[in-house]
Amino acid sequence: MNRHAAATLLTAVLLVIAGCSAPTANPTPNTGPGTASPTDPSSPTATPTEPPTATATSTDAPTPTATPTPAGGVTVYGDLSVNATLVWEHVVASLDGEYETPIVSVRDTSLPAQAGSFATQLGLDEGLERFDEGRIRASYSRQTGRVRISPRNGSTAQVTRILAHEYVHAVQSQRYRSNRSSLVGQATERESFGIRRALVEGSAVYVEDAYTRQFLGFSAIERRCAEYRNGTAYERYAGQAYCFGGQYFSSQLDSPSELLSSNVTLPNTTEQLLHPGTSDPPANLTVVDETPADWSTPASYPRRGELFVRTVLGTELPEDRAIEAAAGWGNDRVVRVSRDTEGYVWVLRWDTADDAAEFENAFAEYLDAPGNRTADGWRVDDDRYRLTTVDDRTIAVVTGNETFVDSVSVTGEGGNVTVAGES
Structure with missing residues (x-):
C-alpha cells in the first residue's frame, strides 16, 4: 500500500x-x-x-x-x-x-x-x-x-x-x-x-x-x-x-x-x-496538544467515526472481523502534525476495555498484512506505525516518519489525552 x-x-x-x-x-x-x-x-x-x-x-x-x-x-x-x-x-x-x-x-x-x-x-x-x-x-x-x-x-x-x-x-x-x-x-x-x-x-x-x-x-x-x-x-x-x-x-x-x-x-x-435506534452520544474524549511550538498542528481535531474504522480494517481483514472490531466505538480524534513530514496521532476511545483490546488486536493484524513488525511497532514502506495503550479504554495510533513516531508521546486517563513531543 x-x-x-x-x-x-x-x-x-x-x-x-x-x-x-x-x-x-x-x-x-x-x-x-x-x-x-x-x-x-x-x-x-x-x-x-x-x-x-x-x-x-x-x-x-x-x-x-x-x-x-x-x-x-x-x-x-x-x-x-x-x-x-x-x-x-x-x-x-x-x-x-x-x-x-x-x-x-x-x-x-x-x-x-x-x-x-x-x-x-x-x-x-x-x-x-x-x-x-x-x-x-x-x-x-x-x-x-x-x-x-x-x-x-x-x-x-x-x-x-x-x-x-x-x-x-x-x-x-x-x-x-x-x-x-x-x-x-x-x-x-x-x-x-x-x-x-x-x-x-x-x-x-x-x-x-x-x-x-x-x-x-x-x-x-x-x-x-x-x-x-x-x-x-x-x-x-x-x-x-x-x-x-x-x-x-x-x-x-x-x-x-x-x-x-x-x-x-x-x-x-x-x-x-450503522445501528439505527442507537442514541448513545460520543464518549467523553478530550485531546490536548502540547507538542513543541515549531510543530504545526490544526486548531481542531476531526472525528472519523465507526464507519471509517470499519472501512480501514476491512481493507486487510475479513469483513465480519472488521465489523466486530469497529463495534464498541465510542469516540475518536485525529491530530495532524507537520514537521519535516506529516505525522498523525489517531486517538480512539472505546465503550469498554474489551472493545479497546479487540480494536488493538485487529489493528495489529491490519498492519501485519502490508508491514513488517518490529520491537517498536511496524514499518510499511517508508512509514512507521505504533500502537499506544493510553488507558484501558483508549488506544492511540501514531504514524509518520521515524523521527516523528519516536518523538511523540500520548498519555492520559479517563478520556483526557495529551499529545506531546520533543523538538
Whole structure:
C-alpha cells in the first residue's frame, strides 16, 4: 500500500450536494453513480469539508449540440442516450413537489479521484489510480444549477441511474435554499465529515434505489454495497457513505416522499447510522496538544467515526472481523502534525476495555498484512506505525516518519489525552 501523504484541496461543506463525481464501472454498475472522491478534513488550514465540486466554467456554456426540449423540460447540452426530462419527472414525482428544472451538460471530463492525506496514510488510496477507468462520472453544481455528466460507454440504465442521483442533489439544493431545516441543512450541522457525507449522499442513493427498483429492475443500494465489500481500498473509501447512508434511509423511511420533511430524525454519528435506534452520544474524549511550538498542528481535531474504522480494517481483514472490531466505538480524534513530514496521532476511545483490546488486536493484524513488525511497532514502506495503550479504554495510533513516531508521546486517563513531543 502506498502510505505517502498527499495534500488535497478542500471546499465548503454546503457544496456537498454538488460533489458527486459519480463512479460507475462498465459493464457492471459500480457502487457509485454519485460517489465523490472523499477528501481529508484534517488539514490545519481548513475545516472538515467535502470534495471539489463542479463550478461554472466556460465549458458549461450552451453549445450548438443542445437537445431541443419542450417547455418546462430539461435542456441537455451534448449527446445523451436517455430522456433527461422523463428521468427528472420521475424523480420529482417520487419526492412529491415542484422544483426548478436543472440543465444537463454532457462533457467528456471529470474531477480527478482523490484521497485525503490521513486516508492515504492508512492505505485507503490503493486502487485510486485505476478508479476512473471506464467509469461514468457526474456532479451537480449548486452555483450553476447544472448536472455535468461524462457518460463514456455507459449503458442506458447506468446513465439513467446516475442522472436520477444527481437530480436528487438538485432538489436538495433548492430545498436548502428555501428551508434551512431541510435534510441538507440538518446534515451540515453535524460535526463529523463522515456523517454529513453519509446523510446527503445516502439520501440521494435511497431515492436512486427507489427509481432503479421501479424502472430498471434492480436495487442500486445492493449494487453499491456489493462493490463496497468487494472493491479496492479506495472503492471502499469512496463508496462507504453511499452504501451505508442508503441502507440507513431505506430502513427508516417508507417512501422517498418522506425524505424532505423537516421532521425526519437524523443520526449524529456514523455509529448511529450503522445501528439505527442507537442514541448513545460520543464518549467523553478530550485531546490536548502540547507538542513543541515549531510543530504545526490544526486548531481542531476531526472525528472519523465507526464507519471509517470499519472501512480501514476491512481493507486487510475479513469483513465480519472488521465489523466486530469497529463495534464498541465510542469516540475518536485525529491530530495532524507537520514537521519535516506529516505525522498523525489517531486517538480512539472505546465503550469498554474489551472493545479497546479487540480494536488493538485487529489493528495489529491490519498492519501485519502490508508491514513488517518490529520491537517498536511496524514499518510499511517508508512509514512507521505504533500502537499506544493510553488507558484501558483508549488506544492511540501514531504514524509518520521515524523521527516523528519516536518523538511523540500520548498519555492520559479517563478520556483526557495529551499529545506531546520533543523538538
